[in-house]
Amino acid sequence: MKKPPPRSPKADPLDVIDLDAMLSDEEKDVRAMVRRVATDLCGEHIAQWYEDGQVPARELAREFGKAGLLGMHLDGYGCAGMSAVDYGLASVELEAVDSGIRSLVSVQGSLAMGAIHMFGSEEHKQQWLPSMAAGEAIGCFGLTEPDHGSDPASMTTRARRDGDDWILTGRKLWITNGSIADVAVIWANTTDEPGGRGIRGFVLPTDTPGFAAHEIHHKLSLRASVTAELTLDRVRLPGDAVFPDVTGLKGPLSCLSEARYGILWGALGAARTCLEAARRYSIERTQFGRPLAGFQLTQAKLASMSTELQLGLLLALHLGRLKDSVGLRPEQVSVGKFNNITKAIEICRTSRTILGANGISGEFPIMRHANNLESVLTYEGTAEMHALVLGQALTGVPAFR
Structure with missing residues (x-):
């Protein structure tokens, strides 16, 4: 042995x-x-x-x-x-x-x-x-709309044929990298076209006439990130700008599964930073003649946060090994995002309580990470939507409508 x-x-x-x-x-x-x-x-x-x-x-x-x-x-x-x-x-x-x-x-x-x-x-x-x-060209992904987030099938951005070309009209919102992008992947509805094939994806150079991107300001979360609204005003694209073979929601949802996989790992990085900041603070900060770390309630918080972080990392690693070997089903990705983001945000919030008032100071990373995770909790599928994906896998009954 x-x-x-x-x-x-x-x-x-x-x-x-x-x-x-x-x-x-x-x-x-x-x-x-x-x-x-x-x-x-x-x-x-x-x-x-x-x-x-x-x-x-x-x-x-x-x-x-x-x-x-x-x-x-x-x-x-x-x-x-x-x-x-x-x-x-x-x-x-x-x-x-x-x-x-x-x-x-x-x-x-x-x-x-x-x-x-x-x-x-x-x-x-x-x-x-x-x-x-190489990072020489920046891309963005235009799916979410002002009135359609969790229900992309109802998107109102339209693509219609004009001879051999496509004409795109619509708006996209909360688009990361949107105002600095050189190329945008835009999803549009072609259902109204004769022989229309539902939702199609388009590769759109952002210097195309009719395309505009406006950076969104006054955010209280993800402030170290470029976020934009995209407008498409009769944007003309050549016929070969469309993705040739994928139609329907399969295209954008497959891409979202890839992004969600990275998120279910990434959020644990924010949680780790907050836990470590809280752990160190609890050792260095003295109250009532002893370090905060010497109080049972503080140790209980640290023990709970540490356990949840490690369980999340175990889940992420298991899903990663599966992805590398046989691939992941959508509900497996949903389990990862649903669990790890909700646990990560709880770790950040609990870490903040250990720091007390200092927890809201920009001198420490905790409130910044907690605020960011409020966005991570809902983008690429809200916690509620992932719960419903898992619920359908458990029961065979869809409950989205």
Whole structure:
């Protein structure tokens, strides 16, 4: 029998169950590289970017491209072709800095690049993916509308034929990277066309006449992220701008599953940062003549948060191994997002209570992460929608309407 490696004599406060033992040396190297890149690029600046509501997204994209992080889980066309677990570990480290930073990478790689990689023609892939992988071109993903979020089948953005061309008209809202994008993946309804085939996806260069993007300001969450409203005023695209083979909701929902997979890992990075801040504070802060960490109620909070974080990471790793081996079903992704985001936001909120009034200060990362996770809780599918996806898997009965 192979002798097991010696155990560490002391628990790692952030890995009490030795989850690292389940990772390969290569996976640990990927995690360390992404942590270093994210910290070096953003660590000293992220609090100010959040406070200012401004982030140098284009510059960051180029640096992330140099590190091979954009579309890192895709094959070919300049992409790194890394595993789902590698991508998940990267998402944790990016979101440990800020959810907005992980969103920049996720929307670029999983939504915009992912859609082109899965559904685009060879011409689309050759034209856009290499420059997007390098961070030289930015992409966005236009699905959500002002009046249609959880019900994309009811979208009002329309695409109609005009000879060999397509004419697109409509609006999209809450679009990450929208106002800095060079290319937009736009989903539009073609049902009204003779022989219309429902929802179709289009590759739209953002310098096309009739396209406009307006950055959304005054956000109280995801402030270190570019968010925009897109308007399409009779935008004319050539016939080959459409994704050739995918129709219906399969296209956008497949892309969302890819993004949700990164999110179910990433949110745990925000939770880890908050837990570590609370743990350190509890040791350093003295009340009633003893450290906060010496009170049973504080230890109970820390124990609960640590347990939920580690259980979430175990779930994420299990789903990552499944994705790398046999693939994931939509309800499995929903389990991950439903559990891990709700637990992550609870960890952030509880961490805030340990810091008391200091928990709302920008000198500490907790309130920033908690505010960000309020958005993560609802984007790429609200907790309620994922509960219904799981409910249908459990009962066979859809309850969305």
